Amino acid sequence: MFPELNNLLDASPDRPEPGKLTLLCDAKTDGSFLVHHFLSFYLKANCKVCFVALVQSFSHYNIVGQKLGVSLTAARERGQLVFLEGLRSAVDSFFRAEGEAPPLRFLREATAGSLQPLFQFVRDALEPGGPGAAGWARPVLLVDDLSVLLSLGAGAGAVLDFVHRCRARVCCQLQGNIVALVHASGDAEDEESELLLNGLSHQSHLVLRAEGLATGSCRDVHGQLRVLWRTPWPPAARGRSLTFQYKIQDKSVSFFAKGMSPAVL
Amino acid sequence: MLESLSGHGGLVLLRDSVEWEGRSLLKALIRQAALRLVYHDLFQDPLNWSNTGEALPGGALGVLRAMRRRAGPGPVTIALDSLSWLLLHLPCTALCQALHALSRQDSHRDDSSPVEHVCVLGLLHEELHGRGPLEALSSLAQTEVTLSGTGGQASAHILYRRPQHRLTHKIQWFSILPDFSLDLQGESPLKSQPHPDPRTHPVDPTTHLTFNLHLSEKEKEVKDSLTLPFQFSSEKQQALLCRGLGQPTSRIFYEPDAYDDLDQEDPDDDLDI
Numbered sequence: 001m002f003p004e005l006n007n008l009l010d011a012s013p014d015r016p017e018p019g020k021l022t023l024l025c026d027a028k029t030d031g032s033f034l035v036h037h038f039l040s041f042y043l044k045a046n047c048k049v050c051f052v053a054l055v056q057s058f059s060h061y062n063i064v065g066q067k068l069g070v071s072l073t074a075a076r077e078r079g080q081l082v083f084l085e086g087l088r089s090a091v092d093s094f095f096r097a098e099g100e101a102p103p104l105r106f107l108r109e110a111t112a113g114s115l116q117p118l119f120q121f122v123r124d125a126l127e128p129g130g131p132g133a134a135g136w137a138r139p140v141l142l143v144d145d146l147s148v149l150l151s152l153g154a155g156a157g158a159v160l161d162f163v164h165r166c167r168a169r170v171c172c173q174l175q176g177n178i179v180a181l182v183h184a185s186g187d188a189e190d191e192e193s194e195l196l197l198n199g200l201s202h203q204s205h206l207v208l209r210a211e212g213l214a215t216g217s218c219r220d221v222h223g224q225l226r227v228l229w230r231t232p233w234p235p236a237a238r239g240r241s242l243t244f245q246y247k248i249q250d251k252s253v254s255f256f257a258k259g260m261s262p263a264v265l
Numbered sequence: 266m267l268e269s270l271s272g273h274g275g276l277v278l279l280r281d282s283v284e285w286e287g288r289s290l291l292k293a294l295i296r297q298a299a300l301r302l303v304y305h306d307l308f309q310d311p312l313n314w315s316n317t318g319e320a321l322p323g324g325a326l327g328v329l330r331a332m333r334r335r336a337g338p339g340p341v342t343i344a345l346d347s348l349s350w351l352l353l354h355l356p357c358t359a360l361c362q363a364l365h366a367l368s369r370q371d372s373h374r375d376d377s378s379p380v381e382h383v384c385v386l387g388l389l390h391e392e393l394h395g396r397g398p399l400e401a402l403s404s405l406a407q408t409e410v411t412l413s414g415t416g417g418q419a420s421a422h423i424l425y426r427r428p429q430h431r432l433t434h435k436i437q438w439f440s441i442l443p444d445f446s447l448d449l450q451g452e453s454p455l456k457s458q459p460h461p462d463p464r465t466h467p468v469d470p471t472t473h474l475t476f477n478l479h480l481s482e483k484e485k486e487v488k489d490s491l492t493l494p495f496q497f498s499s500e501k502q503q504a505l506l507c508r509g510l511g512q513p514t515s516r517i518f519y520e521p522d523a524y525d526d527l528d529q530e531d532p533d534d535d536l537d538i
Contacts, residue, residue, distance in 0.1 A: 164350075168309045172309070195393060199390075202393070230283075
């Protein structure tokens with residue numbers, strides 16, 4: 001996790017806020033550094049994490065996690081981390097026998113179905129009384145990323161229903177948290193993507209939007225992060241909406257006010 | 266605030282956006298209305314993915330219709346969080362019919378109970394729908410509240426649509442306290458036409474120039490009496506019509522001398538053939 005981002009968000013692994021949906025979105029840049037931040041944040045906060053990883057392999061997240069001080073292999077072995085490797089599961093869903101319900105079963109259906117099997121996977125993974133569940137703090141669902149489900153043929157309505165159902169189960173019943181990444185295509189023609197992004201924004205308590213700089217790419221400033229608290233009572237003295245610029249380094253990300261990059265001053 | 270919004274019953278539409286969320290205002294209004302709160306939990310499992318067998322008959326639309334029959338005597342406030350969810354899962358026409366039936370005053374009841382005062386508060390997320398459904402719901406609403414704000418201060422643009430009255434529009438600044446009570450911070454009724462700010466005087470751009478842009482009276486007269494060359498006026502029409510009859514005003518007299526070669530094929534004599 002990145003300590004500077006924790007300071008900005010007024011968050012700490014010692015006291016994660018319960019029952020929140022945090023939406024990560026990126027536009028014209030790669031926002032996956034936020035996924036790695038929250039993954040290591042919640043593992044360090046001793047939470048039970050269900051990670052639906054549709055974009056990269058387990059070893060990729062493990063390598064990045066080690067730079068941030070967590071070992072995903074160890075977390076998985078001790079039962080703290082339940083990892084759905086989407087790339088493998090997608091292939092399995094075609095070659096498994098009938099009668100079993102793989103989480104990505106909607107890939108087999110000709111028409112866009114519902115994501116109920118995926119929700120059942122999440123529900124079973126974060127079941128409070130399940131094996132290896134004892135001793136962990138509140139459950140957390142992490143999804144990287146939801147736009148891939150659109151590309152795989154699920155409709156925006158189906159994805160919104162899935163997140164809604166997860167929110168009811170994880171945030172409300174289990175007092176856990178959800179963090180999900182979605183891509184903003186920036187293309188007004190892509191109605192499904194716009195609907196998904198706006199629908200998720202309305203369901204979330206905190207929106208972190210990583211954008212590329214409007215003027216192009218730069219060696220010292222990799223992008224801009226906009227933080228929006230969708231609550232009438234944002235953390236004190238911060239205001240409801242903040243914008244920072246950032247630079248991604250090997251093991252950390254540094255944040256600074258707009259125009260105040262150390263390379264420029 | 267609820268009394269002013271729901272005074273005449275009907276549908277009160279709360280339109281919010283990602284930037285300015287409206288759920289907390291809805292909760293504050295519910296708190297004001299709730300002498301007796303009946304809560305229908307459609308959030309936990311609206312699509313019955315748990316297969317518990319407790320599926321709502323007819324789904325969400327059935328619940329909406331059933332609400333109308335269940336309302337007891339006295340004024341009733343129905344709050345819907347959110348209309349966007351309903352619009353995404355139900356056809357727009359069915360939802361509009363159900364809302365219209367909910368919000369209009371009941372004049373067809375069999376018993377002689379007095380007409381109920383029904384107010385429906387609906388939360389609608391503007392970015393999720395196209396213009397068609399938004400305009401349809403907007404036309405059903407007696408009151409429309411659009412949330413926005415500047416800086417950290419939220420405001421509600423309220424549009425009242427009363428039958429046989431003019432549209433009235435006002436802006437209400439507010440904030441919501443941690444116990445969901447509303448703190449109203451002043452309002453400003455919008456005028457129908459924006460008045461120019463009396464402090465700024467219109468600036469005359471022709472002053473303080475180094476050249477003269479003004480015309481004297483004589484110059485103005487000459488300018489006004491000038492006929493434009495390509496403007497078809499009656500004088501020009503007469504001149505064109507009379508050309509054939511009268512004498513031509515100008516002619517060209519040409520007398521070729523010895524060196525002139527009137528070769529039509531090569532008038533400039535520069536073709537090297």
